[in-house]
């Protein structure tokens with residue numbers, strides 16, 4: 343096993359799953375120095391973790407081709423009924439800018455953390471944290487959304503480290519974020535959460551005691567999703583994740599999205615798309631998969647990002663449809 347040690351280990355723990363213990367200790371100046379990322383999105387070839395560098399069998403993120411998605415009539419993968427989200431209405435969290443993303447981690451006793459089960463999940467999974475990628479990491483039929491939210495859950499009967507070694511140790515719920523100039527009242531899902539973003543603009547910025555209604559940040563249609571066995575999209579890229587990716591996005595305004603463009607996390611914060619190997623993507627048999635209409639505003643997204651998103655040209659030529 344290729345495991346990072348010392349500072350690498352710390353960075354790995356902070357970024358991927360927990361954050362809580364390290365966030366507390368980072369109040370001391372010496373720890374803040376330690377807090378600088380040891381890996382970057384500009385240098386994927388040198389990420390810690392063999393799977394990240396050489397690729398495993400089910401690395402994430404991937405492009406989901408809707409024509410290849412298997413409606414799971416025989417309950418081959420989606421065996422446990424409807425998804426059940428419990429305790430997402432009032433979630434006590436602390437926010438941090440960890441140099442890779444903005445992250446809100448569950449605070450307080452594990453007993454009060456939100457839990458998820460059902461769908462492809464045999465076990466109960468506890469919400470550890472929510473973080474953001476802009477642009478999205480997964481794409482649908484070659485097209486990316488402006489944003490992707492990751493709700494990272496750990497199997498409740500395992501420690502984090504045990505979970506990282508099991509194929510179903512983690513469950514990450516993914517919600518795409520779409521951008522519109524103006525939103526209808528029913529689309530104001532992100533406004534509560536957005537109030538906390540200005541406090542988290544620089545690496546190491548943090549805020550605690552935040553109460554978030556996370557049901558607003560979940561997709562408006564939780565019966566329709568893609569699901570597959572994959573990996574973490576940051577070091578060490580453990581193939582320990584059941585991905586649940588909603589096809590209906592939430593919405594952000596142009597102004598809200600621009601604020602993310604000013605968050606200090608380097609040029610961008612998504613891992614490149616991974617080759618399809620042993621990936622099999624399912625959807626609930628009863629769901630009516632919504633094919634995104636995001637190409638329409640993709641030019642707007644590029645405009646928003648032109649100031650700092652200097653590699654967008656490369657990115658577009660890597661597989662996005664051009665219009």
Ligand SMILES: [Zn+2]
Nearest residue numbers: 473475492575
């Ligand atoms: Zn993520």
